[in-house]
Amino acid sequence: MSDTSSSTSITEDILLKASVIPVYSADGNTVKFGDLYSARETVVTCQDYVRQLAKIRPESLEKAQKDLVVIGCGSFEPIKAYCETAGYSGKIFGEPTRELHRLFGLVESLDRTPAGEQQREYISPKPYLSRVLISIWRGPLKRPQDFGKQGNFSQLGGDFILGPGNRCSFASRMKHTEDHVEINELMREAGVEFP
Template identity: 45%
Template sequence: MSDPRHLPSEEELKKAGDCNVLDSQGNEVQFSSIYSANKTIIVFIRHFFCGEYVAALANIPKDKLDSSNVKVVVVGCGDWQAIKGSGYAALTNLQGDIFTDPTRNLYRALGMNIENLETTPSGEKKRSYIKKSTVSGILSSVWNGPLKNPNLLGKQGNISQLGGEFVFGPGNVCSFASRMQHTEDHVEVDDLLKAAGVSGS
């Protein structure tokens, strides 16, 4: 198994940078343009009904990011219609940009090839963003997802697709990478901010 934290090669960076994602209006955006001018934390999520981690990102003080000239961007793999309105942006309160890669070509280009529904393995410490009660976390995901937004059913993306966290830019460089190995394997928010050089982290 390759190291889930290996940095993309120059060839992988170019391939990923040339991929297109969709914005909240369905417009194509070249991936590399997202981080061309700023250091950017880019979080790839599993699907648009999974919001605990992004809700934690939404709690990062804006002035903390601004003072370090760092922005936060989220990429999903569902339909672009699931982002705005009563969709994912409202569910998570994230103020940053949200894009989607329904083809999952970008996920593949950056080595996010794992699909599973496994939770934190026995003996491994759960991440702090995970709700203490797995049952309450599941119920919350169900309520805030398909029950609260039934019109988004089928638009959330592949629920078994695992994501990851990266720090890109400015320019076509990547200074941090972490690819999920199970469904609760996002990097701790404080560690991600440190990796991006956010002051005070």
């Protein structure tokens, strides 16, 4: 993607290319990415803040006739355990080639919130080291069989509202590891009541 500023919309041409990329469900079944948003508007985000997404009521999504899909950059094998740990019952898919990430102009970085920039509300108030240790405990120490299947640690994601069809009505790409759109703002953009 030539213009990868954080809020540049995704073109129909890019979405057409992305629509045929296979993504993997928690059971390892494949579906074309475009099938996830072809019928109705769908909020597509990455897995970094699934605990926040778990707060979205399914009836609010249904009332707004919207779907919510999480796309991770790892394998499908850890998805079920990840959902269990996060308390999330929605749709999560893995796309380990990261072709979607490249097409959508998503970058790699391990940078945190820059000095002088306010940290997002969804970030835990716990100290950074504490969050890292908790993440290590919930991940490789608790489920060593999933180590290496989680995808690239430095791959940043974004938040998008796609569909119906190859249409993007909202785009926000992360610039650092703590840069998702606040969940209330994302749901407002999608027309979904929250909380």
